[in-house]
Amino acid sequence: MNIYQISFKNLYRNPLTTGLNVMLVAFGVGILCILLLASNQIERKLEQNAKDIDLVVGAKGSPLQLILSSIYHIDFPTGNITVEEAEPIMKNPMVKRAVPLALGDSYEGFRIAGTDSSFIQLYQLEIGKGRYWKQDLEVNIGSTVAKVTGLKPGDKFYGAHGLDGNGDVHKQHMYQVVGVLKPQGNVTDDLVLTNIGSVYKMHEPEGEEEHGSAEHHEEKEISNKEITAILIQYRSPMSVVLFPRMVNKNTNMQAASPAMESARLFSLIGVGLDTLKYFAILIMAISGLSIFISLYNSMKEKKYDLALMRCLGASKGKLFFHVVLEALAVTIVGSCLGILIGHLAVEVIGVYQESAQARLTGSYFVTEELYLILAGLVIGLVASIIPAMQVYKVDIAKTLSKS
Amino acid sequence: MIKIRNLSHNYTGGRRINFPDWDIDSMDQWLLLGASGKGKSTLLNILAGLLSPTEGTVTHNELNLHSLSGTALDRFRGRHIGIVFQQTHLIKALNAIQNLQIASSLAGLTFDDAHAMNLLKDLGIHELRKKYPHELSQGQLQRLSVARALINKPDLLIADEPTSSLDDENAFQVLEMLQTQAKNNQAALVIATHDQRVSQRIDKSYLL
Structure with missing residues (x-):
């Protein structure tokens, strides 16, 4: 005591x-x-999700909404932009990397993002099980998606229209899981990734399905169509001032800076x-x-x-x-x-x-x-x-x- | 062992009391007698180092008590002086045995369990060692405070009206306990009292 x-x-x-x-x-x-x-x-x-993304270009509207929908995948997109408009931006010399995104569908609340292989490079994604997608309707799923839904390579599922998981189910095509990504600790853990052609396929009227070789599909599919947004990496820091101004002034699209919108x-x-x-x-x-x-x-x-x-x-x-x-x-x-x-x-x-x-x-x-x-x-x-x-x-x- | 020399104390208001010189040897047993207001409690407090005199000295084995610093005086008091108050003061959050343990701990001594049990047995309260103060009667509380005063085997045992709240049987038992323990520990005993039952049993008296 x-x-x-x-x-x-x-x-x-x-x-x-x-x-x-x-x-x-x-x-x-x-x-x-x-x-x-x-x-x-x-x-x-x-920070993690916006890492290495200098700018997002999309349809005019709220810049914050564009950032939230395209990088963080927590809001609805501002609209679509035509590939015709997007292409010059993507090929601009000031741009080091441009990643197209086609959004609009989801599976059990997890967003299906149509994109191309540059998305994999941007986020430095690695496959945990299976392989990367090659053809239409093949998907890679994030680690959280796999954990929550129980999907694994070889499984098939229907996507639903809309981003909240309550929309109409696209019964005409089934997605097939070909790979599960390693946990990344960012938004990609919660995404279903596929090529842009798959997204078009889901939304085209019945009987207008395109057929072609897988190798040339990616290039072909983004012609004369629409996408949701482009994630852009600058070649040089000098572009920070010039490039957004150029997009906002000279095109019908808007450019939004993740850093500025996150701060806002x-x-x-x-x-x-x-x-x-x-x-x-x-x-x-x-x-x-x-x-x-x-x-x-x-x-x-x-x-x-x-x-x-x-x-x-x-x-x-x-x-x-x-x-x-x-x-x-x-x-x-x-x-x-x-x-x-x-x-x-x-x-x-x-x-x-x-x-x-x-x-x-x-x-x-x-x-x-x-x-x-x-x-x-x-x-x-x-x-x-x-x-x-x-x-x-x-x-x-x-x-x-x-x- | 204890020497009081030229001691006086000024109260607020200017009243002054001079205390006669006093020598207390180690085995001495004294009664401190005096009418109310003559300074019995004041002298006990000065002896215990609880109050500083205005003038004079109290030496305890050649050590001037009031020359010690606050902490040293506190420690000295805990180890060398046992005090039994007129009113029982026990720590309510602690049970009987813990009240004894804390007395040893505060004095920086190791608790002697066997000694504690002997004390409690001698005072007839060993079965109440796990009881808290609010569970004990006034008489039991008084006996427990006597046990606490003796737990560190002090040189000087001071008691201020220790038997006033006890019946004859318990009063004599406590008095005998104080006297016996004082003898066993070669401690001096000073009892300030009005109780005639006590005055019959102790020869030496210091009158104020």
């Missing part, structure tokens, strides 16, 4: 007050933890995040105040214990730490509980998220969480300093003779 065990015994003696204070700290830390985990994951996903997106959702953040800080401040009040009130009763312990040989410093320890124990337990609540909440949010592309997970840790525990420690320390100072004011003889 030592003086520090008394701190814990005192907390145990007042389960309601202790529990309430622990919960207040836990809620504050929990909300901050959720915000931290969610914003970090979203930011990381945005964050500034839009930042208002909500900030509100929640201030709310959580307020809860933590209230928890600090609650700990202060309960400690301060308990000092009236504790005064006799403190005088007695001084009488039995405890130094003032030891007793000071004894009082501080009570508050620290509450805030440390509350902070750890809050972090646990935060991770559980993010995991639950992830399970119920509609969009597979932006799914959050609770099994993600960031170093900033340590600051939350540190913040808990500081709150405990600040809340307990004034009550703990009473230790230095206790007149042992007077206190013990008065009681």
